[in-house]
Amino acid sequence: MEVNPLHSDPWRPTNLCIDRQVAAGRAMSSAVPPQPVPPLDQTLREYLRALEPLLPPDEFQHTQNKVLKFGQSGGLGPRLQDGLLRRARTSNNWLSDWWVQHAYLESRQPLPVHSNPAISLPQRDHCDWRGQLLFASKLIAAVLDFRAKVNTGQLPVEYMRGEPLCTQLFPLLFSSCRIPGPKHDYISHHALSRRSPTHITVVRNYQFFQLEVYNSDGSRMTESQIHGQLLRIRAASWKTDKEPMGLLTSEHRRTWGQAYKRLLRDKVNKDSVRAIEQGLFTLCLDSPVMRISDEKYASRMAAQVLHGGGTFSNSGNRWFDKTLQFIVGEDGSWGLLYEQATAEGPPIATLLDHVLDYCQKPDPKRSPLVPLPMPRKLYFLIDKDIKRDIEHAKQNLDILINDLDVNVFNFRRFGKDLPKQHGLSPNAFIQVALQLSYYRVHGEVCPACDMVSLRMFRGGRTEFIRSPTRQTLDFIQAFDDPALSREAKLQLFREAVDVYSALTDRALRGQGLDRHLLGLKLQAIEEGLSIPKVFMDTAYGLATHWRLRTGQVPSNTDSVMCFGPLVPDGYAVCYNPQADHVHFSVTAFNCCEETDAETLARSLKHTLGQLQELLQPPSATAAA
Template structure:
């Protein structure tokens, strides 16, 4: 059952009551009363990183099991001749180079018990890639609007989000943020008794105590990457800069950058009125940047690295560092979404780049009509940390906001400063070129969405099929309907139940899904026969999810073995240059889900030029997906039409 909580759409959340008491802190001018009710979003009895020491380590799969899983994933994609070649090549690899590489990987892992075998390789993979961050890597999540329209005012919502986000960060800094735990039986484990018992246990035993309650703590190591961090462009390989000593935020509006401290000299969060006042000052400035530097972060990483070096050499080092070290980026966009879903998806995925800084680990975005969300850089972490932050601040800002529409911004303690850049003609030419190139790139993209109300998450469960399987089966059926074949499909699955776990690839295109789609579109099978195949698909799908979540996939293992060969200057095994390996790893259908009550939409760009990027959710009242593609190769609206037909066909089969 452990695998269930590792699909991101199964993560559970809890509200943690804040202890109602105050402590005294000493400042240079006497004693100041510090209100802990205000400073911290949570005050957990169990320290944030209490379970970290005893988390199980990510297992290295057995080589022969990886062979079998890899071949099973290849089978529906290849003809008999291609598969026989792949079978021979893979068996030779396992019998020869694979054994040597496996031994070296196991040996290395034994000497690095503080982390997982995949963590450093995965960071390196991201940071070495030279492609631009937006569309290619950065993902987005959009919040549900507040049910009270007056609280969706841009200034009101931005102030509340900023206050709650910093309260979340302060709780994390003080290590009193509730640890992320999946409760298999919440009535038994999501209790004060659980927190008391596990909190009293030594950190080295705490995970085992949680396990006895049928609760599974998740890795919290990525959470620190949310704040005071930026990915810095460097030639060949970027770096992540972090400086948790800084107490300011950076705010963008009309291409301009503003900074102000949200914590005072004693580390206390400014009052809501003061934050409200500083943001009002920014919103009242209607000037537009002639040369918005944010668009430079939309480029190839080497090109941007060279340009950034020039900016630093021409007197902009300090202002760039202000951006890099800010707690996070707050983007105030002068754009109204007007309930236009196409506009919403395009805006949060890429915008025009002029009022963005895609290098920042986290950007909170609030439009002129109060639509709010996040665009985040991906190298530092994955969905578990982002979704937890997203859910917690949404819950607080909609349930107990600190500022309302009736509040007047304070004109006291206004400390906001506008960053000024020294731009020579060369720097200005960088901006002009980047703006044009990025506009052309964004215009080449096709984005559409589907909200299908004929089937729901609970209905899928009632029919005894996995909602995630139904979504993935529908993607396969839609692609097959359009193209008549099957392609490499990627579904992200979290391995955060393990120390420094990242993700594993789940391969949802299987022989069983192929059988279902073939029979569905040939019209040769009865609905009863199709329903039987669908349930087989669901059973097998759930098993693959379980394997991936438990660190028993094959993709990360094969990737690590390749990196071991590179590290040891060993010949590159033939397997990695084979047709079948490249075909499988060309993710034509790249899919991921981040679901929570707070999420209105989420998505990302296509991984391959010929592919689709599909962010999806099985909601309580509908099924939804955001689909992106490049117009030169695919039409996202055409795919959405095929997907709708697949949903309708599957609904008919189930309802019979």
């Protein structure tokens, strides 16, 4: 069964706390209200405010005239707004399908680096293949336990501000896969089919295996059963003349779509590909990587999860189209790589929290004394055309990987407790710090996007928070002015943080501007109209050229998310604030001479330290 379900956005959990309570998850989904369509005049007003710090006065006036004309009574804007309101009355969510189709499935860029987020998790204490397989067995059992709770409606319902959050995505995490196409991709989803798959795929040494993880009576396999099967897979995967078939999924989507058609002409290949696509999830057993300094270890491990390290490392151990890929290394490194057209950050966070909790417990089940079938190796018949496709994929992926600079660091001077002690939002604090850090490196502010979850609404995904604001620009321009007093700078800083917090609150209530603007544009296309001039304006292109792709990724553990920039001359910055420290990842492309991940990271560390001194002057700290 192949369907196109509701899809999702990248992982950007909100900076607000999420409470979990045990309840019937499926029943609670119906209690979640529909996502509202914001008022047109409000969105256009906020759009102009967002443009103000980015445009010179004459360009701003030119754009303002276009925006006012678009929104005037009887004009095109109100007509499109009426169309969105009609759509909202007749759909599960007026935006989500459009957003996923536009942002993901129609994108032709490769999935690694450009799209799939990676989560690098705290290193385990094993240091060889034996420990790798023991932990991988526990990991598989933990994910199967989570799936059982999803299927039986026993997953704790999450609440934000006392309101239940939408749970529609959880069943879609399993047995789903992105399928390449010439003009756009689609999602193949099998978990809700009449015969739900009972296997996962395991890849080691570039070779794929189908591993059944349920017994004949429908019970889940125990950890010891799974461990025995992984030992058999390891013994069967020493072949040295293998071809890294998974590399094909790293290609430009149109290129991979053409290769996909060629690959599936053969029945053996088609059966193997279908087994991967239909599997509950994929486990990647990575080979050892070259040892490096402790200082660079975190960056290397994040990169390994993100793209596999290159064609001479573990990149062939991936199927980038697969929704869930758990990566386990021999040195204790591990993480999760997910395809974001189907998976979204908050459900992924819930899954990982469950896995981490489960891994603290001993295996409670005894293994039944029954023989298990040998895991099935997935074979591929490779002709000269497919061989050529693989060679091209190797070259292109190595170019992409070598072009990406990954810098992961742990800022230890303070964590989220510091801004909280001063009545400031930790996320807004860091967002203003990022703009100041960028300004110090490049001499200007830039369009930046941060995302909050819209799971308070049925089928909701995410919304952008745009920065900088005028208040942020005022603070940035004043901060390095020696003529201004500390008190004046502190006041400007508080105003910038508070305004950003207000934007966050508005977005959480479904009153953000970015997705509404996109909806108006797509509604025009839906009605067969020309794209409105307001969206063809230079200012619109400038304001959506996201030079800072950012995301707060709060977690109960010292994990860090990593992904590539959205534009060639941009950065991507993820952060996980803990009580007394903050984990950061910064990425940039080496091909752009203007950007450098290490330089921005250094500027960010320096800026955060100065903001700490702004809140807590050294003299005041000493007096205390």
